[in-house]
Amino acid sequence: MASKTSTDWPGRRVDHSTFAAALAERRAAAGDPALPRNTGKRRTPSKKALLKAIETAGGKW
DSSP states (O other), X not given: OOOTTOSOOOSOOOOHHHHHHHHHHHHXXXXXXXXXXXXXXXXXXXXXXXXXXXXXXXXXX
């Protein structure tokens, strides 16, 4: 989202709460579809190492 003080954004500005409410309405109208998660098959070695470090530290990704 562009800064509210920005003058170079040609589009319409929508604040987060308005967007979130509209998104919730669209999802409800679509029957709250279950969106697929990223399978992670194309992760870089550095991303795999980061996620392993998070898991080792007791975090859950």
